[in-house]
Amino acid sequence: MSLTEVNHWGIVKKQYKFKLKAYAGVFTSMMVVQVIALLLSLGGTGGSSGSSSSGFSLTTNSYSGSMVIAFTMVWAFITAILITTKAYRDDDFTFVTNRLTSNLSNMLFLTIASIIAGTTSLLTGYLLKVIVYLFFDVDLLISSSQTFSTLLIGLVATIMYILLFAALGYLVGVLAQLSKMLIIILVALFIGYPIYASTGTGIRDEPTLFITIGQFYQGESTLLLLVIKIILTVIVLFFTSLIITNRLEVKQ
Numbered sequence: 001m002s003l004t005e006v007n008h009w010g011i012v013k014k015q016y017k018f019k020l021k022a023y024a025g026v027f028t029s030m031m032v033v034q035v036i037a038l039l040l041s042l043g044g045t046g047g048s049s050g051s052s053s054s055g056f057s058l059t060t061n062s063y064s065g066s067m068v069i070a071f072t073m074v075w076a077f078i079t080a081i082l083i084t085t086k087a088y089r090d091d092d093f094t095f096v097t098n099r100l101t102s103n104l105s106n107m108l109f110l111t112i113a114s115i116i117a118g119t120t121s122l123l124t125g126y127l128l129k130v131i132v133y134l135f136f137d138v139d140l141l142i143s144s145s146q147t148f149s150t151l152l153i154g155l156v157a158t159i160m161y162i163l164l165f166a167a168l169g170y171l172v173g174v175l176a177q178l179s180k181m182l183i184i185i186l187v188a189l190f191i192g193y194p195i196y197a198s199t200g201t202g203i204r205d206e207p208t209l210f211i212t213i214g215q216f217y218q219g220e221s222t223l224l225l226l227v228i229k230i231i232l233t234v235i236v237l238f239f240t241s242l243i244i245t246n247r248l249e250v251k252q
Contacts, residue, residue: 012108016109019105019106019109020112023083023109026079026083030072033074034071034072037068037070037072041067042128042136064128065121065124065126068121068124068125069121069122069161072121072162075117076110076113076162076165076169077166077168079113079166080166080172080173081170081176083170083173084106084174084176084177099245100242103241103245106170110163111163111166114159114162114163114166117159117162118158118162119159121162156223160227161217164230164233164234167233167234170237170238171238171241172186177245178244178247217230
């Protein structure tokens with residue numbers, strides 16, 4: 001029996017601190033993605049409309065940070081997949097570690113990364129309006145008034161959605177370790193189901209499964225219920241990832 005007791009939480013904290021430094025490129029890619037989304041949003045995100053009468057013309061554009069948030073969700077999904085790849089997994093073996101501590105440090109990293117990404121993506125929406133006001137030829141810029149509580153609700157909701165995509169991406173990355181065929185099946189279902197739902201019966205029906213899932217996470221009137229739904233989903237996704245990785249061979 002060893003006289004040295006392994007402190008799992010201490011190992012998790014060391015791995016987490018190491019990954020914050022080693023994965024700095026992840027945050028660089030996040031900023032690049034958000035800048036690209038910001039530039040794409042300069043043309044307007046809600047469409048434009050115009051009218052004219054008696055030599056007078058009016059054109060309106062809608063600007064929001066929705067595209068930045070959407071791009072950040074995709075970034076979180078891809079980033080979570082990347083940190084499950086072999087190149088990243090081998091970094092953990094510089095520590096005295098096991099699959100539990102490795103996964104917990106990854107999940108902690110993804111959680112903190114989601115908080116940072118959610119905060120920056122939401123603030124980028126306000127930066128977009130400032131850029132439009134300063135550098136675009138606009139006669140009037142109307143912005144909906146927001147209280148601190150409204151801003152806080154938007155921030156929490158954004159972070160939750162990004163964390164949800166990160167947890168889903170992590171599970172997909174773990175499934176890829178288990179079997180490449182599972183990923184092919186998932187991709188086929190993801191791409192094939194909307195096509196089948198639209199044309200399979202000869203009538204353009206909506207892909208109700210995806211709509212139902214989207215409404216499940218969007219249809220809440222209170223922030224608390226939304227947070228509970230997403231947190232429970234994230235726990236299930238992360239716990240499933242833990243169970244799957246326990247079935248993998250050492251250093252697989």
